[in-house]
Amino acid sequence: MLGLNSLSKLFRKTIGPRIEALGLLPHRYYLHRALDALEADDIDEAVRMVTLAAPGKRENARWRLVCQQVVFRCRVLASRHEQMLEQITLEMEIFGKNEDLSENYLRLKQKEGKARDILKQYERFLMSLLTGDGPNGSKSSD
Amino acid sequence: MDRKLSIPGGLTGALVGLAAELALEEITGMELVNGLLAVIGAGFGLIRIDQRIYEATVNLIKRVPVEPNSDYRDVLEQIDEMSLELPELRESFVKLVQAGIEAQKA
Numbered sequence: 001m002l003g004l005n006s007l008s009k010l011f012r013k014t015i016g017p018r019i020e021a022l023g024l025l026p027h028r029y030y031l032h033r034a035l036d037a038l039e040a041d042d043i044d045e046a047v048r049m050v051t052l053a054a055p056g057k058r059e060n061a062r063w064r065l066v067c068q069q070v071v072f073r074c075r076v077l078a079s080r081h082e083q084m085l086e087q088i089t090l091e092m093e094i095f096g097k098n099e100d101l102s103e104n105y106l107r108l109k110q111k112e113g114k115a116r117d118i119l120k121q122y123e124r125f126l127m128s129l130l131t132g133d134g135p136n137g138s139k140s141s142d
Numbered sequence: 143m144d145r146k147l148s149i150p151g152g153l154t155g156a157l158v159g160l161a162a163e164l165a166l167e168e169i170t171g172m173e174l175v176n177g178l179l180a181v182i183g184a185g186f187g188l189i190r191i192d193q194r195i196y197e198a199t200v201n202l203i204k205r206v207p208v209e210p211n212s213d214y215r216d217v218l219e220q221i222d223e224m225s226l227e228l229p230e231l232r233e234s235f236v237k238l239v240q241a242g243i244e245a246q247k248a
Contacts, residue, residue, distance in 0.1 A: 028191045035198050061230065062195060068231035069198055075224045076206055127227065 023052045031066050038070055043077070046070045047122050054129055067126055074123040081116035085109060199234045 019025060020033075030053035037045035050067050057063045088109050096102040206224070208217055225232045 031191055032194065035194050038198060039201065062191065065195055065230045065234065066198075068225075068228040069195075069202055071228060072202055072224055072231055073205075076202075079224070080207060 020052070023055060027053055027057055027060070027063070031062060034066050034070065038066075038073060041073070041077070043070065043074060043119065043122055046073075047126065050126065051129065058129070058132060064130065067130055071123055071126045071130075074119045074126070078116050078119040078123070081112050081119065084112045085116065088112065196234075199231070199238065203235065203238070 023030075030049045034046045034049035034053065037043070037049060047070060050063070050070055053063055053066075088105055092102065092105040092109075096105055203221065206217060206221060221235060225235060
């Protein structure tokens with residue numbers, strides 16, 4: 001028991017992340033990790049895991065479904081940021097006469113806009129993986 | 143075969159186990175039970191990936207933000223819009239809705 005636990009801890013702290021990044025672990029492992037990240041709304045990690053699971057598995061039904069789940073969540077979160085942007089713009093028109101307030105609103109607007117753009121970027125990237133087109137528009141092969 | 147169960151014996155065993163675990167944790171600085179559960183959980187998760195994907199699909203719908211004054215048609219429309227060009231996910235959503243309707247009929 002002690003040996004198994006120590007080995008697992010040692011693996012996770014030393015070579016684990018490196019092997020993970022190489023994409024050498026079982027396909028299901030990456031899907032499992034992508035679902036964990038999706039549940040925690042860690043979209044960056046979810047996209048990373050889906051990408052690592054992608055080579056040679058683009059026609060795999062499980063991979064396609066998990067990838068589409070991440071795209072769906074990206075769209076939901078992006079629309080939430082879009083709504084926030086609309087609300088900030090509206091409030092700026094009403095209360096933004098004050099210079100300090102106006103600056104705060106502008107800062108908030110920038111943050112929301114940036115978050116939305118990042119999510120849209122992830123969405124485009126994952127859609128390109130799903131359709132088999134490279135992220136730059138080139139047709140990729142597995 | 144008649145077997146007698148000893149409650150004090152069971153309690154003593156549990157206590158000795160707990161003491162051994164705490165002692166090992168103190169000496170080695172490693173959480174044995176948590177570590178073992180994590181390993182078992184990860185293995186179990188790998189085997190039950192389909193169940194996890196299903197749960198994640200249900201979770202996705204649950205986490206769609208709902209406006210206080212919107213009805214179910216608005217939510218359906220929103221889900222429909224968000225799942226454009228995602229055929230497999232749409233199919234899963236449809237299956238979930240159908241299962242819900244079937245369950246309601248039954």
